[in-house]
Amino acid sequence: MMKIKSRFKDYTVEFVDSLEEWEILAEVADTFFVIDRKVYGLYQDKLPQLPQERLFLMEADENKKNMDTVLAICEEMTGMAAKRNTHLVSMGGGIVQDITGFVAANLYRGIRWTFYPTTLLASCDSCIGGKSSLNYKGFKNLLGSFYPPDVIRIYPQFFHTLSPIDYCSGLGEVVKFNVIAGEDGIERIEHDIDSILTHDYDKLQQYIDTSLMFKKKFIEEDEFDKGVRILLNFAHTFGHAFEVSSSYGIPHGSAVALGMVAANYVSVKRGFIAESYAKKIEAVCHKILTNIDMQSEWFDKEVIISAIRKDKKQTNKDITAVLIQKDHSLGVYRDVTVEEVIESVDYISGIVLGVR
Template sequence: MMMEIRSRFKTYQVDFVDSLQSIQQLAAQKETYFVVDRIIYDLYRDVLSILPEQRLFLLEALEEYKTIDTALLICEQLTAMPSKRNTHLVSIGGGIVQDVTGFVATSIYRGIPWTFYPTTLLAACDSCIGGKSSLNYKKFKNLLGTFYPPDVINIYFPFFKTLSNRDYASGLGEVVKFNVIAGQNRFNAIEKDIDLVLAHDYAVLNKYVETSLYFKKTFIEEDEFDQGIRVLLNFAHTFGHAYEVSSHYAIPHGLAVAMGMITANNISVQRGFLTADYAERIERVCNKLLQFIDMDDKWFALDVILNAIHKDKKQIGNSITAVLIKREQTLEVFHNIQETEVELAIKHLLEKRV
């Protein structure tokens, strides 16, 4: 399957590939430079050992390295190559590798060609398209960033077989989110299929990766730079990002989003926007994902969560901004979320968790 996405920068494509032969072809081209998740390099050394050492950067894919310092290290090595604006950056890894290399690709020489191989389900079903790259700065998550999509995204499903249950479930957090905000029919489908997907039924998973990308494509082609409708895709992220920060990233992004959905939906129930029954159904699906992490109550101290929310770049003032599901499954941005509502929602999350 091949999907084309229109960007103001270029039209780029997503390919679902059956092999990694293209990596060998890229390695033979002297203008290519590779940034690879160190764990992926070790797991796939039989394929990736052909990458030339002088054109290879092995990245420790941890939040503490998703910084401008890492990006500058890569830039320094790129400037040593004979090629300049025709340098081709190839990145192989998950969202952290994507963020760092996307920032590099848009910055050096005012933009160079870039190919991305997502190795996590989270990157493949969501972040690989849309062009966002974000770096952490000091205590601020994703404060520095750009918009610049890859030229080509190659999705290779066997990568997902080496994911831990925790990271696999994290990818499904965004899949569930897309199906929740797409409306009741789509949620009914993922509710029915979630056990199959969790059991690694790759035929079913393939369907959900494709539909998630197609769903996101409609938003990013209309609003590439996050000035309008695309902001609705931030549903659950106000609270999800706060849980990531408060746990010092022990809660991975997709599972934090699942927790963010439970939190946001509880506020919708408090406001009479959403029935408790429907919110409970969504919560049951989310809790199937959350079974793969252990949670520490100290991560959910109200003052810690509120402090993380107020530091989030999406906040526009002293009030709390979040996307909520409103009546008839529509989504709306609210700028008047109250701290008392957040407190009740966190209590609900902790009481109901698996």
């Protein structure tokens, strides 16, 4: 069991090998369930009968990651007698997490929340750290708060039904953590990526563990994203832009993998890292991107620049990005130019469209 320290409450992450505990959860009248509709369909036979009046099924769709869905859930939850004692139990990927984290933080100024991540991305990365984000007026993740679950329960059997695209998207964040860890991390993932891609779950579980342990250090030191935690945004300046420019055809973790290649292009150009080092990372990223049918219009430079400018972390004329520096550590650079972005997008589109 992993314990995470937080200003709100300390919380735990545990692997479980069955969903039997749901029998008990279903019997407690104070519990309200929010579940990804697709996951519910796939795993209904492993779950007890859940009372309809305490169950909300939601589509995991970026267009539903908004205030309307939050309010629809609150509408049902405020009808419960338990009020502030309500226990919210949610099951799904990052979208269900973002929505239910927002509800848990705000309904009655904070209620008990247990989260069962069902995607690799949510299990290895987003489930800890306490961020919740909603899309607003065409802006990605513009509204949000910090509020962690009380308990996170990871049931790795869920990964069996993930589409290859969603499985690889989760691997994007796993690769990111290993790249941030430096040369040893890159060599480790380079060595293991093929077995993870063929669903070696023992190996995968180790990588989930090490990813969470790695993230834990950053969020415990800087829970509210004012200092070192910003470094975890490595690859996300470009990554968010690729998500938006592809209208989410490139899912989050895969966009992060592309974002790593883009950021490293700038690092090579600036003489921070050797081209051979960037190529090593690129080769691993390439392996997890082959499932996506990349479209040339997703790499429209104007759309990408405008998406970067809309990102909440961009406060300057020049662009802010986290880059790998000379000693292979990470640094925040607030002087990335539009020209550098354009060149790196050219480079990326050359690779991903060329290999189709």
